Amino acid sequence: MKLTNKIKASHARDYRSVLFVLAAAALIVAPIIIDATVHKSSYVIDIMVRILFYVIFASSLNVINGYSGQFNIGHAGFMLIGSYTGALLSTKLGMGGVWYWVAIPISGIFTAIAGFLVSLPTLKLRGIYLAIVTLGFSEIIRLIAMNWTAVTNGPMGVKNIPKIWLFGLRKTSSPMVIYYIVLVFVVLCLYSTYKIINSRVGRAWMSIREDSTASQSLGINVNRYKAFNFMLGAFWAGVGGALMAIYYRFISADMFVLDEGFNVLAMVILGGQGTLVGPVLGAVIVNLITEFFRFADEYRLVLYGLLIILTMWLRPQGLAGATNTVLAGQAITQDSSKKTAVDDGADA
Amino acid sequence: MYVLQQLVNGICQGSIYALMAIGYALIFGVVGLVTFTYGEIIMLGAFSAFYYFIVFGDNLILSLLCGFVVAGLVGIVVHKVCYQRFLDAPRYISLIATIGMSMFIKNLAIIVFGSTMKGLPLFFEGQNLVIAERTIDGVRQQLSLTYLQVVVIVTVVVLSIALTLFLNKTRIGMRLRAVSQDRKAAALVGVNVKNTTLLGNCIGCGFGGIAGILLGLYYNSIIPTMGGVAGLKAFSAVVIGGLSNIAGAAIGGISIGIVENLGIAFIPNGSGYRDVYAFLFLIIALVIKPEGLFSRRTGTV
């Protein structure tokens, strides 16, 4: 009995690793094949790059909302900080080209510091109160970027962001090259999240999500871990933002309005929060659907709004979300005691 | 004198926020869920008045009524789509649904109404009510209220009193309060919770619609995207006021208005940061008192 189980398990592992290798290979060769075969290849690859950006943003938001159960709805603020840090470091301090490889982690760290600052007032706050603070923070950051003309160039945005250096390649802002650069960061982001989630730190986060009193009784410093959690989420949002800056080579505060944060939130929830694949799936699906609706032009966002509502009606736990977390709707409706605990959490 | 004038402006603007916040607090009270569609309700109220003026001419009071009705009707739709199914589900589900609804309404409005800014008719243009006047070094300084500001404040005060009377003196109002305090207990004593919730939501939305018109008149401009920041400020005011506390929400709204205008008065070149002051105020308020400044519930464990 045990032996067969083991064999089954190892089969499953083999199967999964084969799948993993196949997926990786597909992701690596896809742009080359598309470039060779598809007529407007740069347009298609552009969509793929955008999906990768949103994979980073959605996954980083998922670290916060999905794993520690905090409710951040102002993720656009973190994206903005990362983006502006990268853009300003390269335009004003000459950290373009090869130095941008240093500027990317600096942007991440800088955003993580911002995440830490946001987490300070929010440590005491839960549920809705926390949500509104993240929202307020996001707007404050955007308005500062908009109005602090001396540093951020105000409503004009930051233009002419230098290209990144990559082994002497010339077209490093072409979709093709950026695709591979961002892909590397996506892998780093998902791998590190996976590793952290399956460690002492991740378990501490999930225990806070499930029941913070119980996790305190195990000696977990809840405030410290909530702050770590915000910092990790903000870090990857910042890295993603910095990458965006060298792709578009122009950024402005308009790119980070609240709706942008909601957009990322919708991806996380559509995909299924608290799972590793959920946000990836969400980013892919939302972007593909909005692309698909491109024929509908101005109705695109209208349809997108409808899609969000529809998902909440039909599958509130998200596409990848089995009913395996405290965040999953159905599980909670069944377990009424848990539900009141969640509600109290949001009220108290 | 300048500061005092800004204070007066702040109170006036704050009273619009207060009206929005009252509506929001009423909704939050009966439904028990946070909504992000409220900003769009405010916007629709403003646009309904815009079209009312075009079709029926400049009648302020009837236009306010029109805004109330339109916003209330949209409130029914929002209720059916975003709340009713999710009353017992985790909160974030209905929250996301309202975000979807907000995107839906806003972008539809951009298509239907056009994305450009529109003006509402000017009422009482250029007429001022001078409260105080003094001359320093030959420069005449005035502390004044425009007639429009007077109308705004009066409208808000009248509506607040009307709502208070309604909630405290009528049977329906008492049912609303009962549902707001404890849904289960209200159901036990025979209140039709479902309909009462719907009604409370409608009235709350109606207040939002009127506030939208006042906001449009005050700035003399309306635009389909005006709802975002407006809704957020209403939400902030309610959070400062302690969520379902209606009086607290009103105070929260007025204080946000004052903070904004004083921020502009004291900080040079600061008008671009107007909303920053409001949100900073919100965050500071929450840090000082995590359950809102006027929360009735105190730190029970």
Place this chain on the structure above:
Amino acid sequence: MSTILESVDVSKHFGGVKAVNHVDMKIEKGDIFGIIGPNGAGKTTFFNVCNGAIPATEGKVYFNGELVTGMSLSQIASRGMARTFQNIKLFNYMTVLENVKTGFHMHTRTNMFDAVFTTKRFKRDEEYIVEEGKKIIERVGLTKFTNVRAGNLAYGIQRRVEIARALATQPEILLLDEPAAGMNPNETQELLEFVIALNRDGYTVVVIEHDMKFVMNLCRNILVLNFGTKISEGSAEYVKNDPKVHEAYFGKGATL
């Protein structure tokens, strides 16, 4: 024997309600100590004050001679006090093993960098907690549930998981809040034997119960609370025969 947990003149007021009123208590190392009283006597509140879940209004709590009043739940937990909860607070959507693994938090040092780069520390910690975690699960007799999600288990088993998780923190003293609540007689008997076995292993155990019989069979020393005030304290035998206890407890027709 030395005193492990001591409360001096502890009070807790909620508004005007005096939930706990000037209670003194002394628990010796190695004891099985019971706190009993009718429903609403302030047992759980007193308990919560002792382990830092809620702050005391007045009075002092000493743990191993150290003043711990004013410390948070997690600070006191890190000094070796573990607890379970009256309304079970398991991490329902994590497996039994994951629940127990989380209990080892204080005894491991892995940080985010260790996890990302799979450092020696990460490997050592993970090996250690899996090995020890399985031992603890075996100790509480739940090996066959190791990979079952905690929320899917029966009530009595969940109680055991909670105890296992508390044991993972390697405490000196174990506080059990109404461990027998909702259990059938068989389960209660099993629990009784289990707690005695734990005590034999060297854990000091404090039990809150309103089931008199359970406490009398289990505990050596007992503190009796009524309306937040201590009305009796002493050996089980002494408390059993104390007329004040009878008046407060049995006199009101409570079941023995």
